[in-house]
Amino acid sequence: MQGYDPSAFPPFAVTVDLAVFTVRAMRLHVLLVERGQDPHQGRWALPGGFLLPHEAAEQAARRELAEETGLSCDTTEGLHLEQLRTYSDPDRDPRMRVVSVAFTALVPDLPEPRGGGDAARARWTPRDEASPLAFDHDRILADAHERIGAKLEYTCLATAFCPAAFTLGELRQVYETVWGVALDRPNFRRKVLATPGFVEPVAGGPRRTGARGKPAALYTAGPARSLHPPLLRPEGRPR
Amino acid sequence: MQGYDPSAFPPFAVTVDLAVFTVRAMRLHVLLVERGQDPHQGRWALPGGFLLPHEAAEQAARRELAEETGLSCDTTEGLHLEQLRTYSDPDRDPRMRVVSVAFTALVPDLPEPRGGGDAARARWTPRDEASPLAFDHDRILADAHERIGAKLEYTCLATAFCPAAFTLGELRQVYETVWGVALDRPNFRRKVLATPGFVEPVAGGPRRTGARGKPAALYTAGPARSLHPPLLRPEGRPR
DNA sequence: GTAATAGTGTCTATGAGACATTATACC
DNA sequence: GGTATAATGTCTCATAGACACTATTAC
Numbered sequence: 001m002q003g004y005d006p007s008a009f010p011p012f013a014v015t016v017d018l019a020v021f022t023v024r025a026m027r028l029h030v031l032l033v034e035r036g037q038d039p040h041q042g043r044w045a046l047p048g049g050f051l052l053p054h055e056a057a058e059q060a061a062r063r064e065l066a067e068e069t070g071l072s073c074d075t076t077e078g079l080h081l082e083q084l085r086t087y088s089d090p091d092r093d094p095r096m097r098v099v100s101v102a103f104t105a106l107v108p109d110l111p112e113p114r115g116g117g118d119a120a121r122a123r124w125t126p127r128d129e130a131s132p133l134a135f136d137h138d139r140i141l142a143d144a145h146e147r148i149g150a151k152l153e154y155t156c157l158a159t160a161f162c163p164a165a166f167t168l169g170e171l172r173q174v175y176e177t178v179w180g181v182a183l184d185r186p187n188f189r190r191k192v193l194a195t196p197g198f199v200e201p202v203a204g205g206p207r208r209t210g211a212r213g214k215p216a217a218l219y220t221a222g223p224a225r226s227l228h229p230p231l232l233r234p235e236g237r238p239r
Numbered sequence: 240m241q242g243y244d245p246s247a248f249p250p251f252a253v254t255v256d257l258a259v260f261t262v263r264a265m266r267l268h269v270l271l272v273e274r275g276q277d278p279h280q281g282r283w284a285l286p287g288g289f290l291l292p293h294e295a296a297e298q299a300a301r302r303e304l305a306e307e308t309g310l311s312c313d314t315t316e317g318l319h320l321e322q323l324r325t326y327s328d329p330d331r332d333p334r335m336r337v338v339s340v341a342f343t344a345l346v347p348d349l350p351e352p353r354g355g356g357d358a359a360r361a362r363w364t365p366r367d368e369a370s371p372l373a374f375d376h377d378r379i380l381a382d383a384h385e386r387i388g389a390k391l392e393y394t395c396l397a398t399a400f401c402p403a404a405f406t407l408g409e410l411r412q413v414y415e416t417v418w419g420v421a422l423d424r425p426n427f428r429r430k431v432l433a434t435p436g437f438v439e440p441v442a443g444g445p446r447r448t449g450a451r452g453k454p455a456a457l458y459t460a461g462p463a464r465s466l467h468p469p470l471l472r473p474e475g476r477p478r
Numbered sequence: 479g480t481a482a483t484a485g486t487g488t489c490t491a492t493g494a495g496a497c498a499t500t501a502t503a504c505c
Numbered sequence: 506g507g508t509a510t511a512a513t514g515t516c517t518c519a520t521a522g523a524c525a526c527t528a529t530t531a532c
Binding site for chain 2: 009012050051053056057083085086089096097099101228229230232
């Protein structure tokens with residue numbers, strides 16, 4: 001990036017798009033908004049919006065996340081938000097040149113969005129019922145899904161899908177839901193507990209989850225951020 | 240990304256920045272250019288430049304790669320190029336609002352760059368002698384280095400640093416150079432050969448490498464793109 | 479009792495780390 | 506010969522996968 005005439009640069013619009021995932025009822029859900037304006041009006045799309053003039057992409061993404069989920073900025077402060085990649089195909093928006101920085105967010109099961117911001121409507125949609133989306137958002141969603149699946153393998157990110165206190169069964173369901181596979185319960189338990197700092201036991205007594213079976217002990221997310229060695233998907237598929 | 244007035248969007252300049260790595264003489268090198276113009280004139284920086292009006296970021300990155308390395312477009316066609324992330328801090332360029340999409344490229348040992356394009360000079364610099372760079376390029380370089388180190392673990396990317404035919408000793412040196420650690424030779428060999436499609440033997444006879452020791456057999460990159468199970472760094476450090 | 483989930487224990491196969499040994503080149 | 510690297514083999518330990526078994530709840 002050297003040698004340029006600032007008055008002669010080609011102008012672009014820069015936006016952020018968000019793939020916000022949650023696990024509810026054993027299914028992976030993604031937050032979608034119904035478009036109220038012209039390009040692709042009435043179709044569903046990932047939430048997002050323009051960068052403000054003095055705003056970094058991360059800030060814009062966090063602002064949009066708060067607007068679209070209807071949560072306070074304090075609540076969204078602690079949510080996991082991560083840059084995915086940037087989409088810059090010249091034809092991705094029919095009206096103008098728009099470069100979009102995509103982000104992935106992982107949230108615990110939240111109340112239905114209140115449709116804030118400038119979106120006509122917003123709702124949680126099962127990931128496999130999301131397509132087709134407006135613009136290139138099918139592609140962004142696929143990339144985001146693949147990314148979170150891969151990150152579950154070598155990070156402690158799965159706890160971001162869980163409430164503050166959770167059972168190992170709930171944590172295992174996160175893996176099973178995102179990966180779409182069944183995991184061996186005893187082996188999963190052993191692996192998680194053998195990783196220092198992944199989860200930490202809660203002093204209080206156990207609670208029942210589905211009102212069936214033995215009550216499970218509660219855990220909270222530990223200080224660790226990565227898994228060594230990783231917890232690989234069964235039949236680890238190539239990227 | 241919904242609901243906007245195309246005439247009212249805040250304008251941004253969009254650039255690409257490249258972290259081009261190679262391994263030469265057992266050290267990791269990165270391609271740098273000396274800035275010829277005003278912001279940070281005379282300082283070293285990562286190569287890069289503006290997106291053309293109808294160009295995707297990937298195209299712009301490949302074009303800049305060809306210009307800066309002085310290679311033909313045919314040659315750069317097959318080189319590994321991968322989007323790293325986007326840097327959008329409002330103050331990252333002192334003159335205007337510039338959003339930069341950073342890419343990482345891995346190339347075999349190439350001839351000294353001819354300083355093409357609009358860069359005053361270009362040269363290969365040992366990675367640990369690169370700082371300080373202009374703008375936020377120290378940060379970009381650090382992110383890129385961490386990324387390629389991580390990708391060596393679970394992809395077959397190391398062959399991108401090697402010429403068409405290479406010895407297992409040369410491949411091992413790639414890992415040792417990028418990771419900055421020494422690896423056990425027999426175990427490395429066993430691991431690589433046990434991964435189907437990572438490398439494939441060359442029919443022709445062996446060749447000598449450093450004119451010392453037993454001549455090594457030659458291999459070419461195989462069709463595999465990922466490593467299962469991964470080849471983890473010793474004392475795998477957390478991200 | 480049955481059903482369902484939590485939690486413990488055990489066996490085995492695989493893979494990685496450590497390291498000894500042999501082979502083949504140049505000096 | 507000495508040195509340096511390639512290539513093969515061996516041993517051990519850690520881990521993952523499979524799966525049996527017990528524990529505790531709701532019905």
